Amino acid sequence: MIGMPLFIEQSDLMSDDTNGKPNRSLSGLEVKPVYTPDDLANTDFARDLGQPGEFPFTRGPYPNMYLGRLWTRRQIAGFGTAQATNERYRFLLDHGQNGISTDFDHPTLTGYDSDHELAEGEVGRLGVAIDSVRDMDDLFLDIPLDKVSVSLTINHPAIVLMGMFLSVSEKRGVDWKDLRGTVQNDSLKEFHGQKTFALGPGPSLKLTTDIVEFCTKQVPNWYTISISGYHIRESGSDAIQELAFTIAQGMAYVESALERGLPVDSFAPRLSFFFGCHNDVFEEVAKFRAARRMWARIMKERYNAQKPESMRLRFHTQTLGSTLMRQDPQNNIARGTLQALAAVLGGTQSLHVSGFDEAFDIPSEEAMRMSLATQLILSHESGVTNTVDPMAGSYFMESMTNDIEEAAWEYISKIEALGEGQYPMKSGMLHAIDTGYIELEIARSAYEYQLKIESGEQVVVGLNQYQSESNQKLELFQFDPEEEEWQKARLAETRSGRSPADVKSALASLKQDAQDDKNLMPSVLKAVGVMATEGEILDTMRDVYGEYVDPGVF
Amino acid sequence: MTQSTNIKVLLAKIGLDGHDRGIKVIARAMRDAGMEVVYMGMRVTPDQVAQTALQEDVDVVGISILSGAHMRLIPRLTKALQEREISDDILLIVGGTIPEDDVEPLHEIGVQGVFPVGSFTTSMTKFITENISRGRSAPQA
Numbered sequence: 001m002i003g004m005p006l007f008i009e010q011s012d013l014m015s016d017d018t019n020g021k022p023n024r025s026l027s028g029l030e031v032k033p034v035y036t037p038d039d040l041a042n043t044d045f046a047r048d049l050g051q052p053g054e055f056p057f058t059r060g061p062y063p064n065m066y067l068g069r070l071w072t073r074r075q076i077a078g079f080g081t082a083q084a085t086n087e088r089y090r091f092l093l094d095h096g097q098n099g100i101s102t103d104f105d106h107p108t109l110t111g112y113d114s115d116h117e118l119a120e121g122e123v124g125r126l127g128v129a130i131d132s133v134r135d136m137d138d139l140f141l142d143i144p145l146d147k148v149s150v151s152l153t154i155n156h157p158a159i160v161l162m163g164m165f166l167s168v169s170e171k172r173g174v175d176w177k178d179l180r181g182t183v184q185n186d187s188l189k190e191f192h193g194q195k196t197f198a199l200g201p202g203p204s205l206k207l208t209t210d211i212v213e214f215c216t217k218q219v220p221n222w223y224t225i226s227i228s229g230y231h232i233r234e235s236g237s238d239a240i241q242e243l244a245f246t247i248a249q250g251m252a253y254v255e256s257a258l259e260r261g262l263p264v265d266s267f268a269p270r271l272s273f274f275f276g277c278h279n280d281v282f283e284e285v286a287k288f289r290a291a292r293r294m295w296a297r298i299m300k301e302r303y304n305a306q307k308p309e310s311m312r313l314r315f316h317t318q319t320l321g322s323t324l325m326r327q328d329p330q331n332n333i334a335r336g337t338l339q340a341l342a343a344v345l346g347g348t349q350s351l352h353v354s355g356f357d358e359a360f361d362i363p364s365e366e367a368m369r370m371s372l373a374t375q376l377i378l379s380h381e382s383g384v385t386n387t388v389d390p391m392a393g394s395y396f397m398e399s400m401t402n403d404i405e406e407a408a409w410e411y412i413s414k415i416e417a418l419g420e421g422q423y424p425m426k427s428g429m430l431h432a433i434d435t436g437y438i439e440l441e442i443a444r445s446a447y448e449y450q451l452k453i454e455s456g457e458q459v460v461v462g463l464n465q466y467q468s469e470s471n472q473k474l475e476l477f478q479f480d481p482e483e484e485e486w487q488k489a490r491l492a493e494t495r496s497g498r499s500p501a502d503v504k505s506a507l508a509s510l511k512q513d514a515q516d517d518k519n520l521m522p523s524v525l526k527a528v529g530v531m532a533t534e535g536e537i538l539d540t541m542r543d544v545y546g547e548y549v550d551p552g553v554f
Numbered sequence: 555m556t557q558s559t560n561i562k563v564l565l566a567k568i569g570l571d572g573h574d575r576g577i578k579v580i581a582r583a584m585r586d587a588g589m590e591v592v593y594m595g596m597r598v599t600p601d602q603v604a605q606t607a608l609q610e611d612v613d614v615v616g617i618s619i620l621s622g623a624h625m626r627l628i629p630r631l632t633k634a635l636q637e638r639e640i641s642d643d644i645l646l647i648v649g650g651t652i653p654e655d656d657v658e659p660l661h662e663i664g665v666q667g668v669f670p671v672g673s674f675t676t677s678m679t680k681f682i683t684e685n686i687s688r689g690r691s692a693p694q695a
Binding site (some may be wrong): 107109110112117118119120121122125126184194196234235268322325326327341354359360361362443447450453454463476479549550551552554 | 569570571572573574575577578579581582583591593594595597598599620622623625626627651653670672673675676691
C-alpha cells in the first residue's frame with residue numbers, strides 16, 4: 001500500500017520466556033492472568049463503591065455523570081503576547097471548546113518581569129507573558145468572564161495573577177460572585193513537580209492559604225486550588241506516587257486552612273484536582289476511582305466534613321506530554337486517544353488532550369484541532385458515555401482500585417510519620433520537601449522507567465521497537481521572536497504611564513502586611529490596581545520571605 | 555578511548571525552564587557509568603556555567619533546555635566559555651526540545667553533541683567517551 005510505513009523486521013509473538021514472572025502494570029502492580037470473585041472477597045460493594053454521586057464516591061462525584069453533562073473540553077493555551085493568546089482562545093471557543101485554560105510563560109510562572117535578565121529568550125515562549133493588569137485585560141478581551149469558566153495555571157505568583165483577574169472583572173462590572181473558574185495555586189508540587197517555584201515551601205503555602213481564605217469569603221464559586229498530580233507524573237513518577245503525593249498535598253492544604261481557622265465545609269467544596277493520564281488504561285481508571293474513594297474517606301473521617309460536596313473529588317485530566325514521541329508523531333494521536341479514554345472511563349470532569357506534535361514544540365493549531373476532535377469522537381461516537389462508571393464490578397478493575405489505593409497509603413503514612421503536632425500532614429509534607437524525599441522518589445522512578453525503555457523491557461512503538469522508515473515533516477507552531485521585544489516595550493510603557501508614588505506606597509504596604517503575616521490578597525489587589533508589575537510584587541515578597549533556590553538533587 | 559571513570563561532567567539548566575526530569579535521569583546515568591557528575595540545578599546563567607566549568611576543571615558541559623530558548627541562550631554560553639579560553643578543552647552537549655532545523659546551527663557555534671528528547675542515555679555516555687578531547691589522569695596507551 002502506498003504510504004504504508006515499512007517496519008523493521010519484528011516478531012509479534014509475545015515472549016513466552018517470562019520465567020513465570022507475573023505481568024505488571026506500568027507502576028509495577030502485579031496483574032494476574034485472570035480475576036474471579038475470590039479477588040473481591042474483602043470488597044463490600046455498598047461500603048467501598050456505593051452508588052455514583054454517593055459516599056465514598058468511588059463511582060463518580062455525580063449520580064448521572066455524563067448522562068447529565070459531558071466533561072468540559074478544556075485545551076490549555078498560551079503563547080506570545082496577551083493579544084496573540086486571546087486570538088487562540090477565540091479560535092478554540094469557535095471550534096468546540098467550552099472552557100479556557102491559560103498557560104503562562106516561564107518568567108510569569110516564576111515571578112519575573114519580561115525585561116529581567118533570566119527571562120531572556122523565554123518571554124511568551126511556552127505560554128503567555130503577563131507583566132501587569134493591562135496584559136490580563138488584553139488576554140480576556142471580548143470574553144465574558146461571568147459566562148466562560150477560566151483556569152489560571154499559576155502557582156507561587158498565583159495571588160498576583162488572581163489579583164489581576166479580580167481587578168479586570170471588577171473593572172468590567174462583573175460581580176466576583178459570578179466568576180466560575182480555577183486558580184491552580186498548588187504551591188507544594190512546585191518543589192518536585194512543575195519546578196517553577198519562587199518562594200520556599202512555608203511562605204508559598206501561606207500564600208496558597210491566603211487565596212483559599214480570601215476566595216472562600218469573597219469569590220465563593222471559584223475553585224481555589226487545583227491539587228495537581230499531573231506535573232508530578234510528568235516529572236517521572238509512577239501512578240502510585242502521583243496518587244499518593246497529590247492526596248498528601250491536598251491534606252496539607254486542608255490542614256493549613258483549618259489551622260487558619262476556616263471551617264472545613266466552608267472551603268473544601270472549592271478544592272479540585274488535576275491528574276495526568278498515561279497509557280496503561282486500566283491502571284489509570286483504577287487511579288481515578290481510588291482517588292475519589294480516598295479523598296471522600298479522608299475528608300469525612302479525618303477532617304469531619306459534613307457536606308457531601310466537601311468529600312467528592314472532582315478532577316481535570318491532561319494526557320501526558322512525556323508519552324509523546326518524536327518518532328512517528330502521528331502515533332501520538334493513538335496514545336492521546338487511549339489516555340483520554342481512560343480519563344473518561346475514570347470519570348474526569350474536564351479534559352485536555354495534548355497535541356501530537358508537542359515533542360517538537362508547543363502545539364500547532366492543527367494539532368489542537370485534532371485533540372478537540374479526539375474528545376468529540378469519544379463523546380459522540382464511542383458510546384462510552386452511555387452509562388455511569390462502566391468499569392464498576394469488574395473483578396480486575398475493583399482489585400486494581402484496591403491495590404493502587406493500598407500502595408498509595410504506604411507513601412502517605414510515611415509522609416505523616418515525618419510530621420508532628422495537630423497538623424502532621426502539613427508539617428510532614430514541608431519536611432518531606434525540605435529533605436528532598438519526594439523529589440528523589442520521583443527521580444528514581446523516572447530513571448527506572450528510562451532504563452526499562454533503553455533495555456527494551458518497556459516497548460515504545462517507533463522508539464525502541466517497530467521503528468518506521470517514514471520521515472514526515474510536520475507543520476510546527478512558528479514562534480514570532482518579535483513578541484519578546486513587543487512585550488518589553490509594552491512593559492516600559494506601563495511603567496512610564498503610572499504614578500511612581502502610588503506604586504511605591506502600594507509595595508510598601510504589601511511588605512508591611514507580609515512582615516505582619518496578614519492575608520496578602522487585599523494589598524496585592526491595591527498594588528495591581530496602581531499598575532505594579534508582577535516582578536515588582538514578587539520582588540517585594542522575595543525580600544521578606546527569601547528566594548527559593550533549586551537544591552539540584554538527582 | 556578514555557575510560558568513563560576519569561571523566562568529569564558539569565550539568566545545568568540555564569534560563570527559567572523547569573523541565574528537569576531529563577537532566578536528572580542523565581545525571582544518574584552518567585554517575586552509574588562511572589563519571590563524576592556536578593549538577594548545578596536550574597536557573598543558572600551561561601556565565602555561572604562557564605565559571606563553574608573553569609573552577610571545577612570539567613571535561614564535559616551538558617545543558618538541558620526544553621523551553622525553546624536554546625538559540626538565544628546557547629550562543630551566550632559558547633561565548634562565555636571562549637572568554638575563559640576553555641571552549642577547546644570542553645565537550646559541549648545540549649539536550650531537550652531541539653527542532654531538527656536547529657541542530658546544524660548549534661554545531662556551527664561549537665556544540666558537539668545535540669540530543670533531542672527521546673535520546674537514550676547510553677547514546678550520550680557513548681558519545682562522551684568517544685569524543686572526549688583529553689584523557690585526564692589516564693595514562694595514554
